[in-house]
Amino acid sequence: MNEKISLKYIYKLLLNNKKSLIWGQIFTVIGILISVPIPLLLPLLVDEVLLDKPSFFVNNINEFFGSGSALYYVAIVTVVVIVLRALHFIFGVINTKIFTRISKIVIFDIRVKLLNHLKKVNMNEYESLGSGKIAANLITDVNTLDSFIVNVSSKLITSSLTLIAVAFVIIKIDLLLGIMILFTQPTIAIISRRIAKKTGELKKEENTTIEAFQNNINETLDLFSQIKASNKENSFFDTSIQKAEDIKKASNEFNYKSVAYEKFSYTIFLFAFEIFRATGLLLVAYSDLSIGLMFAMFGYIWFIMTPVQEILSIQYSLASAKAAMGRINKVLELETENDGDIELKDRKVDISLRNLSFSYTKDKNTLKNISFDIKSGEKVAIIGASGSGKTTISQLIAGFYAKNDGDILYNNISIDKISKKSLREHIFLVLQMPILFNNTLRFNLTMGEDISDDKILEALKIAELKEMFENLENGLDTIVGKMGIRLSGGQRQRLSIARMVLANPSVVIFDESTSALDVHTETKLFRNLESFLKDKTVITIAHRLSTVKNASKIFVLEDGELVQSGTHNELEEKDGHYLEFVKHQLTNN
Numbered sequence: 001m002n003e004k005i006s007l008k009y010i011y012k013l014l015l016n017n018k019k020s021l022i023w024g025q026i027f028t029v030i031g032i033l034i035s036v037p038i039p040l041l042l043p044l045l046v047d048e049v050l051l052d053k054p055s056f057f058v059n060n061i062n063e064f065f066g067s068g069s070a071l072y073y074v075a076i077v078t079v080v081v082i083v084l085r086a087l088h089f090i091f092g093v094i095n096t097k098i099f100t101r102i103s104k105i106v107i108f109d110i111r112v113k114l115l116n117h118l119k120k121v122n123m124n125e126y127e128s129l130g131s132g133k134i135a136a137n138l139i140t141d142v143n144t145l146d147s148f149i150v151n152v153s154s155k156l157i158t159s160s161l162t163l164i165a166v167a168f169v170i171i172k173i174d175l176l177l178g179i180m181i182l183f184t185q186p187t188i189a190i191i192s193r194r195i196a197k198k199t200g201e202l203k204k205e206e207n208t209t210i211e212a213f214q215n216n217i218n219e220t221l222d223l224f225s226q227i228k229a230s231n232k233e234n235s236f237f238d239t240s241i242q243k244a245e246d247i248k249k250a251s252n253e254f255n256y257k258s259v260a261y262e263k264f265s266y267t268i269f270l271f272a273f274e275i276f277r278a279t280g281l282l283l284v285a286y287s288d289l290s291i292g293l294m295f296a297m298f299g300y301i302w303f304i305m306t307p308v309q310e311i312l313s314i315q316y317s318l319a320s321a322k323a324a325m326g327r328i329n330k331v332l333e334l335e336t337e338n339d340g341d342i343e344l345k346d347r348k349v350d351i352s353l354r355n356l357s358f359s360y361t362k363d364k365n366t367l368k369n370i371s372f373d374i375k376s377g378e379k380v381a382i383i384g385a386s387g388s389g390k391t392t393i394s395q396l397i398a399g400f401y402a403k404n405d406g407d408i409l410y411n412n413i414s415i416d417k418i419s420k421k422s423l424r425e426h427i428f429l430v431l432q433m434p435i436l437f438n439n440t441l442r443f444n445l446t447m448g449e450d451i452s453d454d455k456i457l458e459a460l461k462i463a464e465l466k467e468m469f470e471n472l473e474n475g476l477d478t479i480v481g482k483m484g485i486r487l488s489g490g491q492r493q494r495l496s497i498a499r500m501v502l503a504n505p506s507v508v509i510f511d512e513s514t515s516a517l518d519v520h521t522e523t524k525l526f527r528n529l530e531s532f533l534k535d536k537t538v539i540t541i542a543h544r545l546s547t548v549k550n551a552s553k554i555f556v557l558e559d560g561e562l563v564q565s566g567t568h569n570e571l572e573e574k575d576g577h578y579l580e581f582v583k584h585q586l587t588n589n
């Protein structure tokens with residue numbers, strides 16, 4: 001059972017780094033012990049030195065270092081404060097280093113968990129989310145978790161402990177002012193947060209308008225020639241101008257309101273600060289609070305701003321982390337392939353479809369109750385109208401999609417019991433539109449396997465690609481694909497065939513794999529492949545009569561059902577889809 005990502009799960013992963021966590025907490029406590037007294041030190045000299053009421057500092061300095069002038073006491077305490085601040089900085093850096101490392105390890109573990117799950121996800125499930133969403137889960141959502149974990153692990157404990165320590169100190173200095181500060185500060189912070197949220201919403205609106213403009217302008221520019229051809233420049237560009245107008249409005253709102261909101265929350269803080277100051281003055285006037293301690297209290301007001309903000313930010317970060325976990329768990333909920341453990345050892349593979357049914361979506365059955373047998377070494381063909389389910393059958397035979405009903409047997413063993421790895425070693429599906437990796441020609445042919453150049457060249461020769469290869473400056477090391485040289489549709493199809501030759505499977509499925517080739521090249525190619533394919537099982541999906549005619553068996557599909565099967569000669573004799581197909585081909589040629 002694949003455990004979902006939850007706070008408990010993250011906690012468990014954090015605990016895997018117990019030793020570092022303990023060290024982190026030790027440094028946290030030391031850091032707090034160093035930083036909390038800082039606001040107290042210099043203000044106390046107001047009482048002890050300026051108002052000439054020697055107490056703790058002056059007495060201790062006198063005892064250990066001897067007495068001196070005001071400059072002497074101020075200088076010593078200032079040096080102590082600077083040293084404490086420097087130490088606090090150093091411990092802070094060490095702490096950040098420890099907690100960042102732990103959170104990166106946790107995030108790495110989560111990414112690995114997701115990738116390991118994705119590796120086994122079955123195709124139907126994969127398509128239900130789509131690559132865009134999955135990539136967003138792996139990048140954006142995991143990053144959201146990342147910042148949450150960094151926040152929680154390093155800031156939550158530090159900020160809470162700091163607040164507790166400061167609360168203890170300021171309540172000890174003056175109960176009334178201490179409680180006032182402790183209640184007012186978080187209230188102000190909450191108000192600021194609310195205001196920040198409003199700013200966030202305005203920013204979102206601005207982003208939406210920018211995105212809409214971007215999508216619109218991208219489409220307009222992509223289809224520029226078509227727009228011009230249909231004389232529609234005005235209407236398309238008017239829409240773009242309207243979208244630009246939306247940006248103007250939303251951007252204006254965001255820019256001035258965000259500054260106003262920011263100033264507003266700072267002003268509220270200053271109001272409160274003035275009230276604290278007045279209360280402090282009154283406490284000095286009417287109670288026993290000293291001037292020095294009053295200044296120290298003012299120092300603590302600034303001091304607790306950061307931990308209060310940080311604790312609140314964790315609350316928000318928790319909300320986004322929970323949403324991110326929900327989306328990440330959608331990936332972990334994708335069902336994995338039913339992987340069996342039987343290895344297909346024999347290179348001779350008989351394939352049988354038994355009442356096979358399959359649907360991509362719940363509302364429509366793509367394949368209905370299909371049964372047929374293909375003996376090892378047989379050369380069969382599947383034909384049918386576009387959308388009748390030919391590609392789907394081949395994908396099911398190759399084990400890409402999971403069947404819904406019925407069974408596919410390989411040497412009488414159900415697909416459910418066979419290891420998918422072993423199945424794919426035996427079956428090679430040559431696609432109509434092979435996708436190239438943005439990598440060298442060699443990688444695209446070998447998929448990273450160590451295969452000698454001689455073998456690769458032999459495969460290129462069989463696939464009728466030798467000539468193209470000889471014209472490449474960097475030979476097998478030429479980058480092809482997105483950022484490299486673009487190959488034509490026909491070249492890509494032949495490259496896929498060369499891939500298949502190198503993989504040397506026992507069953508080859510050609511899914512309209514030569515549709516982009518001219519008849520002359522196609523004939524040469526199949527002649528080259530003749531001896532290679534001699535003992536192999538070959539399933540050909542094709543639209544050309546010439547390609548299927550010589551098959552030992554032809555299966556005719558219609559709307560997901562097997563409607564006819566037999567040899568060319570047998571089927572040609574009967575009225576039905578095959579005869580229609582033959583007639584159609586003859587009249588079209």
Ligand SMILES: Nc1ncnc2c1ncn2[C@@H]1O[C@H](COP(=O)(O)OP(=O)(O)OP(=O)(O)O)[C@@H](O)[C@H]1O
Nearest residue numbers: 127360361366384385386387388389390391392393
């Ligand atoms: N990934 C998919 N998700 C949902 N529906 C799909 C998917 N792939 C194919 N289909 C649908 O399944 C049906 C059969 O498609 P399939 O590609 O197997 O037909 P085909 O006979 O190979 O067609 P063609 O000759 O045009 O390649 C079609 O209605 C198609 O729209």
